[in-house]
Amino acid sequence: MPDGLFIFFAALTLGAAALLVLSRNPVTSAMGMILALVGVAADFFLLDAYFLGVLQVLVYAGAVMVLFLFIIMLLNSDDPTGAYPWKTLALGLATFFLLSAGVLWLFQWSGAVPAIATGPTPPELSNVPSEFTTSAKSFGRLLYSKYLLPLEIAGFLLLVALVGVVSLSKDSNSTAQN
Amino acid sequence: MEHTTLAHHLILAGLLFVIGLTGVLIRRNLLVVYMCLELMLTAATLALVAFSRFNHLMDGAVLVFFVITVAAAEVAVGLALIVALFRQRGTVQSDALNSLHD
Amino acid sequence: MSPDLSCLVHWILFLPLVVAAFSAVVLRRAGTIAAWLSTATAFVIAYLAWIVLSQVPGDLVWHVKLASFGQMELGFGYLLNAHARLMLFVVSFVAAWIHLFSIGYMADDEAKGRFFAGLSIFMFSILGIVVADNLLMTFIFWELVGFSSYMLIAHYFDKDFAAAASKKAFITNRVGDLGFILGLAFCLQHFGTLNFADLAAHQPAGGWPIALGALLMCGFLGKSAQFPLHVWLTDAMAGPTPVSALIHAATMVAAGVYFMARIFFLMTPEVLEIIAISGASMAALGGLCALAQTDIKKSLAYSTLAHLGIMACALGLGHPELALLHMTMHAFFKATLFLGAGSVIHGCHHEQNMLQMGGLLKKMPITATAFIIATLSNCAVPFFAGWYSKDAIIEAAFHGHHYVAFGLLAIAALATCLYSARMVRLVFLGSAQSEAAEHAHESPWTMTVPLVILGVVFSLAAGFATSFLIPANATVSIAEPLHEMAFSFTAPATWVGLLSLLAGWAALKFYGIFPGKDSLQVFSPRTYHLLEHRWMDSFYEWYLQKVQRRVAEFIAFLDLLLINGVAGRWIAAGIPAVLGYFTGRTLHRGQTRGYALWIILGTLLLAWCFLAR
Numbered sequence: 001m002p003d004g005l006f007i008f009f010a011a012l013t014l015g016a017a018a019l020l021v022l023s024r025n026p027v028t029s030a031m032g033m034i035l036a037l038v039g040v041a042a043d044f045f046l047l048d049a050y051f052l053g054v055l056q057v058l059v060y061a062g063a064v065m066v067l068f069l070f071i072i073m074l075l076n077s078d079d080p081t082g083a084y085p086w087k088t089l090a091l092g093l094a095t096f097f098l099l100s101a102g103v104l105w106l107f108q109w110s111g112a113v114p115a116i117a118t119g120p121t122p123p124e125l126s127n128v129p130s131e132f133t134t135s136a137k138s139f140g141r142l143l144y145s146k147y148l149l150p151l152e153i154a155g156f157l158l159l160v161a162l163v164g165v166v167s168l169s170k171d172s173n174s175t176a177q178n
Numbered sequence: 179m180e181h182t183t184l185a186h187h188l189i190l191a192g193l194l195f196v197i198g199l200t201g202v203l204i205r206r207n208l209l210v211v212y213m214c215l216e217l218m219l220t221a222a223t224l225a226l227v228a229f230s231r232f233n234h235l236m237d238g239a240v241l242v243f244f245v246i247t248v249a250a251a252e253v254a255v256g257l258a259l260i261v262a263l264f265r266q267r268g269t270v271q272s273d274a275l276n277s278l279h280d
Numbered sequence: 281m282s283p284d285l286s287c288l289v290h291w292i293l294f295l296p297l298v299v300a301a302f303s304a305v306v307l308r309r310a311g312t313i314a315a316w317l318s319t320a321t322a323f324v325i326a327y328l329a330w331i332v333l334s335q336v337p338g339d340l341v342w343h344v345k346l347a348s349f350g351q352m353e354l355g356f357g358y359l360l361n362a363h364a365r366l367m368l369f370v371v372s373f374v375a376a377w378i379h380l381f382s383i384g385y386m387a388d389d390e391a392k393g394r395f396f397a398g399l400s401i402f403m404f405s406i407l408g409i410v411v412a413d414n415l416l417m418t419f420i421f422w423e424l425v426g427f428s429s430y431m432l433i434a435h436y437f438d439k440d441f442a443a444a445a446s447k448k449a450f451i452t453n454r455v456g457d458l459g460f461i462l463g464l465a466f467c468l469q470h471f472g473t474l475n476f477a478d479l480a481a482h483q484p485a486g487g488w489p490i491a492l493g494a495l496l497m498c499g500f501l502g503k504s505a506q507f508p509l510h511v512w513l514t515d516a517m518a519g520p521t522p523v524s525a526l527i528h529a530a531t532m533v534a535a536g537v538y539f540m541a542r543i544f545f546l547m548t549p550e551v552l553e554i555i556a557i558s559g560a561s562m563a564a565l566g567g568l569c570a571l572a573q574t575d576i577k578k579s580l581a582y583s584t585l586a587h588l589g590i591m592a593c594a595l596g597l598g599h600p601e602l603a604l605l606h607m608t609m610h611a612f613f614k615a616t617l618f619l620g621a622g623s624v625i626h627g628c629h630h631e632q633n634m635l636q637m638g639g640l641l642k643k644m645p646i647t648a649t650a651f652i653i654a655t656l657s658n659c660a661v662p663f664f665a666g667w668y669s670k671d672a673i674i675e676a677a678f679h680g681h682h683y684v685a686f687g688l689l690a691i692a693a694l695a696t697c698l699y700s701a702r703m704v705r706l707v708f709l710g711s712a713q714s715e716a717a718e719h720a721h722e723s724p725w726t727m728t729v730p731l732v733i734l735g736v737v738f739s740l741a742a743g744f745a746t747s748f749l750i751p752a753n754a755t756v757s758i759a760e761p762l763h764e765m766a767f768s769f770t771a772p773a774t775w776v777g778l779l780s781l782l783a784g785w786a787a788l789k790f791y792g793i794f795p796g797k798d799s800l801q802v803f804s805p806r807t808y809h810l811l812e813h814r815w816m817d818s819f820y821e822w823y824l825q826k827v828q829r830r831v832a833e834f835i836a837f838l839d840l841l842l843i844n845g846v847a848g849r850w851i852a853a854g855i856p857a858v859l860g861y862f863t864g865r866t867l868h869r870g871q872t873r874g875y876a877l878w879i880i881l882g883t884l885l886l887a888w889c890f891l892a893r
Binding site for chain 2: 010029132147
Binding site for chain 2: 871872876877
């Protein structure tokens with residue numbers, strides 16, 4: 001039997017996700033999303049990835065979802081009141097059940113996933129020692145040694161995204177400089 | 179089993195992913211679809227962290243770091259695109275955005 | 281093998297190629313320079329060939345491997361045995377004098393540069409066939425010769441019949457070459473090599489396969505105008521007369537005979553039998569048909585057909601050396617005859633109808649003398665060049681107990697004298713029948729000198745000359761029958777010869793009866809028409825129109841129905857149309873949801889493919 005805490009947060013996350021998918025009001029969906037993200041962050045904490053959990057809450061639930069809410073409010077969008085066509089509902093439900101069954105089978109009963117971590121670290125993954133620790137310091141050390149290039153590229157990516165967003169948001173009729 | 183095993187975490191991640199997928203298929207509001215897409219991404223990061231924890235490695239966690247960064251950039255750009263689309267078309271309902279007439 | 285002398289052969293072979301390229305590119309406008317350059321080259325080659333013939337002891341072999349494709353090797357090499365050296369000399373010698381003649385004949389032609397470039401390319405091609413040491417190389421040069429012939433026949437390409445004739449020549453040759461190619465493939469598959477020397481060294485235990493000889497014979501049928509592929513030779517007279525002399529009398533058509541002599545060891549008795557009968561029949565028929573032609577060149581073309589038949593018969597009787605001997609003698613006197621005809625045509629301002637000529641003996645004495653001497657050689661008058669070879673062949677037929685061939689050859693000899701006498705009577709004797717003949721004049725020295733050399737000297741004396749001038753070791757296989765020839769009354773060939781000569785004498789009188797008209801036509805129009813009508817051409821025409829066209833139309837119909845209709849429209853286009861209809865309806869509706877679904881399904885499929893091991 002898994003931990004009670006895990007079950008609680010898992011149920012919370014799944015419930016929030018269901019809210020996200022099923023609610024008519026997009027603002028409600030956004031709330032559901034935030035809750036799901038918080039649940040996932042809690043799961044990160046349960047997995048001893050504290051830094052990542054906090055990061056998730058701060059960046060994802062904090063910044064990204066706020067942005068989403070801004071845009072939802074801005075566009076004042078609503079789901080149309082009409083019902084979904086039955087074909088779509090059927091497709092969605094069929095997909096959901098089939099894939100869920102597939103996921104459950106794959107991870108629980110197919111034997112592809114071992115119950116506990118098996119064996120020592122594979123040698124090809126350990127050219128720089130990256131033993132699992134919970135401290136942010138080791139995180140930073142790894143980031144600036146083994147993953148330096150991706151770090152720089154990520155920074156560059158953010159710059160590009162920034163420029164792109166600004167240029168996309170420019171009103172074509174406006175005479176504003178910059 | 180006293181503890182939560184890898185399989186449990188993976189099942190959670192998998193179910194989250196499937197729910198997100200269903201949302202992408204069913205919903206008509208583009209913004210909600212986008213949120214479900216992000217949910218799928220989050221499920222993937224959850225799986226990554228679980229693997230990282232159970233293999234005693236940090237590499238998975240660092241990858242999650244980058245995934246979050248990329249997701250943030252991507253959301254920003256995607257939302258800007260949706261806003262531009264709204265300006266052009268006046269709607270974000272995927273049904274109404276169909277230019278290919280049957 | 282000595283490297284110096286193989287160097288000579290390199291010069292002999294590649295000099296005309298270089299000259300041809302040079303003429304074609306640089307000397308297009310400067311026709312006269314091209315003409316003299318070509319002619320000088322031809323004489324140089326003739327001289328080099330004489331050196332090769334007279335001074336090289338034994339065989340000369342040289343080989344270089346160019347490329348190999350699996351089992352098949354593309355090799356370039358020379359195999360100069362006795363046959364090859366003789367042929368090399370004959371070809372280059374006759375060609376040199378014809379080059380000289382062409383300068384005079386083509387003096388007022390505008391496209392002289394092109395003509396002489398064509399002659400040089402032809403020289404390269406024919407010499408390639410002569411020296412080649414493997415079947416593939418022979419084939420390549422074979423095709424080149426066909427191309428040169430095509431180009432030269434179509435020299436007056438603005439005339440429809442010339443263009444049509446060149447096409448006919450090339451296509452008919454091609455039909456024969458199909459057999460050649462199949463023979464090549466067969467040889468390669470069975471013996472793994474195409475080299476003459478290798479093949480000769482490894483005779484299989486049960487004898488050579490029939491198919492090999494039969495297939496390679498097909499090339500000979502096409503090139504040397506044997507039945508049933510003889511139809512192109514008479515039409516090829518549309519080309520300029522020097523071309524007819526060089527290619528269609530002396531060298532190219534003889535290349536087939538030479539080739540057969542080269543691969544004689546591959547022939548089986550059945551194949552030889554066919555060649556003998558076919559050749560003898562052609563000899564007889566060709567000679568008879570020559571009686572019904574009014575164009576002097578066409579008559580000579582039929583005469584060539586007849587002689588080719590005699591050569592084929594010699595091959596079929598098992599005497600390749602006799603065939604080569606006759607080929608040599610024939611080259612000399614037939615070239616003279618054609619050059620004489622050219623001289624006559626030139627003198628009569630391009631009049632080619634024999635019935636319009638006459639009395640040219642007084643007006644063009646040198647031409648007439650050369651022509652008459654060559655005619656005597658043609659008729660195998662004793663001790664003239666033609667006598668040695670032709671009578672030897674008739675003898676061989678008789679002593680080989682091949683009486684059918686003997687009978688046909690006798691008829692051929694008879695016919696030869698008849699048409700030769702007719703030609704001489706109509707052209708040179710009697711009185712002029714037209715304005716052009718009235719004002720005929722002798723040709724310039726460039727034309728008469730070759731006539732004298734080839735006609736007077738060689739047609740007369742080649743028989744003697746061969747045994748004395750050419751060393752025995754060079755033509756060892758040919759010298760024997762030469763030395764054996766003697767004038768004796770007991771030989772059946774002698775009787776045939778005498779009877780023919782009597783008939784010829786009678787014909788001289790006969791054709792003088794009606795000036796300006798063909799006496800045979802007057803006396804017996806039906807016989808004349810029988811001989812004049814081109815039966816084989818009619819047959820081909822019928823076949824093409826009635827049989828082949830119908831089959832082709834039927835196949836076209838099937839193609840339209842099955843390949844276009846069923847396979848094209850229904851299957852190849854239909855299946856995508858059906859699929860497209862269904863997928864178009866579902867896949868391309870413009871809704872992102874649908875696209876997302878297909879993306880997901882596709883990804884799942886891929887994941888399943890990769891993970892489910």
